[in-house]
Amino acid sequence: MPSKYMIHTKPVPNRFEPVSRSGIIAWEEGCLKCAVCVKKRCIYDVYDKRGIDSRHMIESIDNLCMNCYRCVQNCPKELIHKSLNPEFNAMGDSHWSPPIIVRLWKQSQTGKIPVSGAGYPGPFSGPGFDSMWTDMSEIVRPTRDGIHGREYISTAVDIGKTPEHLMFNHSDTLEGEVPSIIDIPLPILLKMPSFGTISSNTIKGWAMGARRLGTFIALPMEKIDSALEDMGGWLMPLVLPKGTSIGNIPKNAKIIEIPWTEEWQGVVEDIKGCFPNIFVSIRIPMAEGMDEKALSLARGGISIIHLEGSLMSRFMDDNTRNLKDGIRSVHMKLVEENIRDGVTLLASGGLAMAEHVAKAIICGADTVFVDFPILIALECRMCRRCTKGLSCPVEIDTASPNWVASRVVNLIGAWHNQLIEVMGAMGIRDARRLRGEVGRAMFFDDMDRAAFESMGQVEEGCELE
Amino acid sequence: MSSQNGFQFPETVRTRSRFRNPIGKFRVNRTDDCIACGKCVEICPYGVHVERRGQVFVENNYLCVGTECPEPCYKACPVQALSVRRNPVFDTLGDFRWTNELLASTWYMAEFGESPSAGLEYKVGNSGGGFDKLRLIFNGNRSRLEDIPDDDIDVSLELNRRDDNAYRIRIEVPVYGGGMSYGSVSVTTMVSRARAAAALGTLSCTGEGGYPDELKPYDDHMITQVATGLFGVKEETIQRVKIVEFKYAQGAKPGLGGHLLGDKVTPGVARMREAVVGYPLFSPFPFHSVYSVEDHKKHVDWIKAINPKALVSVKVSTPTDVDMVAVGSYYAGAHIIIHLDGSYGGTGAAPDIAKKNIAMPIEYAVPKVHRFLQEEGVRDKMTVIASGGIRTPHDVAKIIALGADGVCTGTADLVALECVRCQNCESGRGCARGIATTDTELSELMNIEWGAQRIINMYLAWRKELIRILRKLGMKSIKELVGRTECLVHLDYM
Structure with a gap:
């Protein structure tokens, strides 16, 4: 076995006080000055550890509070209350919801997977990836010594065309050329988000993160500046056929992307003319006609196809259709045409939680792009002030490249461990085997009706409870 | 109060909050x-x-x-x-599954032994699916058994479905306490649950973490768990009980085994589990000795050799092939209680990704298993117990109508003990409210009399509610409700 892939994480402090769901309100008026105040009895020492962030005049108490309600419930004059923080619910949107944002911050800070007690607190199901569950096995073990043991679960995936078979000649030596592939240690590529207060330092930090993870970051060619000179091997530049000159592609780049165009063959030939060994991915929008585009690319010998969904994890042209269904559709088309194994299918668009990586792969992607989470890792609140030309409340552009890189490594480290948890439960020890395993997933659309559709009849005069 | 067979239920004793300021709406x-x-x-x-x-x-x-x-x-x-x-504080409590209203109504039940009469939604949560979208249908024309006294409506459950010499165990309410180990919760919590189970004529489970001596008086009402770590499993503990539960997997972390953080391995816990103080303990996944139905049969035989009259329960999670798992455990040939633990429940700490995504919710698993066991012709010979997100008496009625015989609870018991679901069971010294902790100082926040009575009160309220539901359905026994999906409707498919 190749050596075990580990992502080394270490706590990286926040630069700003996170926004918390609720806050403590403690009145002074009427205080009895008890000998042992409930505040002194806080088992988390919240009241002792509190401090003021001098730059932003925000108190840390609300973030330290662990919501045990003991002070609220024990103060003899009922002077301590908790109340919801309106700023919390105002963050993000229906897809990038406040709990998701907060959890991404936490993972970026600690590098640890979110763990909590007392069962699952969320909705029964939801749109997109929230309408599927992954399988487990009662008796199959993925490895002999646990999911983090020496016999490990491999998350490595190949990008490029894997050969269907090998040919040997009479003297038992390999016949012909074996196509080369790019091997990345985890099925995650980074992708520069489409908005954000992003500076040259931010991009450099992301590229450093990609290097530490052993993956790539996709970004538009024009964002590549001199600071990234020695990073070319970790970049995946998006080359606009008309806008940028092929000559500007970093010399050591291994892989580039071009957007879909009807004349893709000519563009690819031009690029291959200058860079014969470069891998070319073609980005197609997840929208009407994508199946045909993907098929034509696969038939035409393109080995990497990037299916790009929207920021909200939907189709680009239809907000009612989900990324999950788009991936399944293209994957199945390629399977039906018997050309699935000739293509690496990359998927992007609104992947917001670790489970989305596993689920996108189960739906048929080989590898996914993570975009906005690498911005939220930098404490972004998805307030979109930057899209209106306003200042960033967490001054992302001022963060140092090292801090940016470490935050992203922490986040992806936590996601990597969560992917292993999901694979471990399924008894699967190779991420390449996870692809398209829809038989090991459960879909709301199949299960809900099957379980609940044909039950009782509501007749006149009956009562529901 | 006494049930049909003369069992005397305990009285409700009003048991106030442990805290000076109970939180209301x-x-x-x-x-x-x-x-x-x-x-x-x-x-x-x-x-x-x-x-x-x-x-x-x-x-x-x-x-x-x-x-x-x-x-x-x-x-x-x-x-x-x-x-x-x-009350603005009220709005900071609760979540989609356990809404603030469900928390407050459970606290009410634990205090008064009754459902709240007004002001609180105590029947459903706000998860937008499963139990929270299912409704019981009461047909206006059906006779409603209005004049039959409560005690003549039978909510008990016979656990041994086979005609042999094993223990005949009947529980007086169709609910028993799910496994919560010594280590994950305090001895006070364990004994409170056990004492309540004994008073209510039902059972409680040790979980996987040994069998503390404090539970000895309740041996006849205990289930002991044999799980993958075999923590605290001894011949003596197997012989003490009438039911032995094999835990193959659990809903909160299906396929992932258990993990007790070093902080919680106090001297007491370490002694019980024969482990080292302060070192984390892993309960591996899966049973490395069981890869087939035949292997499982070997496990059952082993229990039978040590305790010949014991009933065996098999606790499994809910994978896609949960129905095959259930049938498989039947063919291992024991007095099988198949305990399905759905994915949304659980009490101990687990990765969020596992709780939300891995394995199916119990509302899907139960009808699937029930139907399959019927088709195989073995449904009558097994007891199907459902757990993993049962919060209210209405959930109990719904899951029984979907095909279970009875249920197991965990979180509901903890809520009766005033858990606020802060979800920090694992952090630092453990539960700040003294429920899920082994910290001696924190454990003292609660005493056994109080804890047992709170749980008794809650289940008495559940029993009343179940009887009220059965009466409205025109049923004299909860057995009549098993698998009666025509008594249910889902709001999305009306």
Whole structure:
């Protein structure tokens, strides 16, 4: 076995006080000055550890509070209350919801997977990836010594065309050329988000993160500046056929992307003319006609196809259709045409939680792009002030490249461990085997009706409870 | 109260909150204009106001039902000194599954042994699917058994479905306590649950973490668990009980085994588990000795050799092929209780990704298993127990109508003990409220008498509610409800 892939994480402090769901309100008026105040009895020492962030005049108490309600419930004059923080619910949107944002911050800070007690607190199901569950096995073990043991679960995936078979000649030596592939240690590529207060330092930090993870970051060619000179091997530049000159592609780049165009063959030939060994991915929008585009690319010998969904994890042209269904559709088309194994299918668009990586792969992607989470890792609140030309409340552009890189490594480290948890439960020890395993997933659309559709009849005069 | 077979249920004893200020949905404010006329004390049906030494106080804010009050004090007050508003603290509590209303109504049940009469939604949560979208249908034409006394409506459950010499075990309510180990919860919590189970004629489970001596008086009401770590499993512990539960997997972390953080491995826990203080303990996944039905049979035989009359329960999670798992455990040939633990439940700490995504919710698993066992012709020979997200008596009725015989609870018991679901069971010294902790100081926040009575009260309230439901359905026994999906409707498919 190749050596075990580990992502080394270490706590990286926040630069700003996170926004918390609720806050403590403690009145002074009427205080009895008890000998042992409930505040002194806080088992988390919240009241002792509190401090003021001098730059932003925000108190840390609300973030330290662990919501045990003991002070609220024990103060003899009922002077301590908790109340919801309106700023919390105002963050993000229906897809990038406040709990998701907060959890991404936490993972970026600690590098640890979110763990909590007392069962699952969320909705029964939801749109997109929230309408599927992954399988487990009662008796199959993925490895002999646990999911983090020496016999490990491999998350490595190949990008490029894997050969269907090998040919040997009479003297038992390999016949012909074996196509080369790019091997990345985890099925995650980074992708520069489409908005954000992003500076040259931010991009450099992301590229450093990609290097530490052993993956790539996709970004538009024009964002590549001199600071990234020695990073070319970790970049995946998006080359606009008309806008940028092929000559500007970093010399050591291994892989580039071009957007879909009807004349893709000519563009690819031009690029291959200058860079014969470069891998070319073609980005197609997840929208009407994508199946045909993907098929034509696969038939035409393109080995990497990037299916790009929207920021909200939907189709680009239809907000009612989900990324999950788009991936399944293209994957199945390629399977039906018997050309699935000739293509690496990359998927992007609104992947917001670790489970989305596993689920996108189960739906048929080989590898996914993570975009906005690498911005939220930098404490972004998805307030979109930057899209209106306003200042960033967490001054992302001022963060140092090292801090940016470490935050992203922490986040992806936590996601990597969560992917292993999901694979471990399924008894699967190779991420390449996870692809398209829809038989090991459960879909709301199949299960809900099957379980609940044909039950009782509501007749006149009956009562529901 | 006594059941059909003469079992004497315990009495409800009002058991107040451990905390000075119980949290309720409303807050009543009294201004200095109050003339202490006592009108509010007189008319409030809920005991919110009290009079002491010529003065009137708002003492029980949490009992106020707000606008649903039939005789609102704030309207009757001659000097308009009273006002009622929603308590902002209440809105910070709860989540989609356990809403603040479900928490408060469970606390109410644990205090009074009754469902709240007004002001709180105690039947469903807000998860937008499964139980929360299912409704019981009461047909207007059906006879409603109005004149039959409570005790003649049977909610008990026979656990041994085979005609042999093994223990005949009957539980008086169709609910028993799910496994929560010594280590994950305090001994006080364990004994409170065991004592309540004994009083209610049902069972409680040790979980995987040994069998503390404090539970000895309740041996006849205990299930002991044999799980992958085999922590605390000894011949003696197997022989002490009538039911042995094999835990193959659990809903909160299906396929992932268990993990007790080093902080929780106190000297007591370490002794019980024969481990080292302060070192984390892993309960591996899966049983490395079981890869087939035949292997499982070997496990059963092993238990039978040590305790020949024991019933064997098999606790499994809910994978896609949960129905095959259930049938497989039947063919291993034991007095099988198949315990399905759905993915949304659980009490101990688990990765969030596992709790949300891995394995199916119990509402899907039960009808699937029930149907398959029927088709295989073995349904009558097995007892199907459902757990993983059972919060209310209505959930119990719904899951039984979907095909279970009875249920296991965990979180509901903890809520009765005033868990606020802060979800920090694992952090630092453990539960700040003294429930899921082994920290000696924190464990002292609760005592056994209080804990047992709170749980007894909650289940007495559940029993009353189940009897009320059965009566409205025209059923004299909860057995009649098993698999009766025509008594249910899903709001999305009406």
